[in-house]
Amino acid sequence: MQMEQQMQRLLVSGRVQQVGYRDWMVRKAQSLGITGWVRNLTDGRVEMVAAGEEQALAAFVEAGREGPRLARIDAIDVHPASERPMKGFTKRFTA
Numbered sequence: 001m002q003m004e005q006q007m008q009r010l011l012v013s014g015r016v017q018q019v020g021y022r023d024w025m026v027r028k029a030q031s032l033g034i035t036g037w038v039r040n041l042t043d044g045r046v047e048m049v050a051a052g053e054e055q056a057l058a059a060f061v062e063a064g065r066e067g068p069r070l071a072r073i074d075a076i077d078v079h080p081a082s083e084r085p086m087k088g089f090t091k092r093f094t095a
Contacts, residue, residue: 004053007050008081010076011041014074014075017040019068020068022039025048028064033056034052035087036051036086036089036090037090037092041095047095051081061078
């Protein structure tokens, strides 16, 4: 039985830039089979779009709440997203 893919947009605030947060999330996504992307925003937040099975996405969001050692996550806003299917999980340029 094929599990249904879901897609979410995450906006992460706190100390999440220049602490290895994006690279850490890329590794987490790859280990969980999540596709999508991550980028810094000019306001200091990090934005991600993530697609995967429900359990994998839940684990990905939880990993995002933890972050790497130097990060401090104040909040993660999670919203449904709809984009074209993506391959892999990539780091994008700041928007």
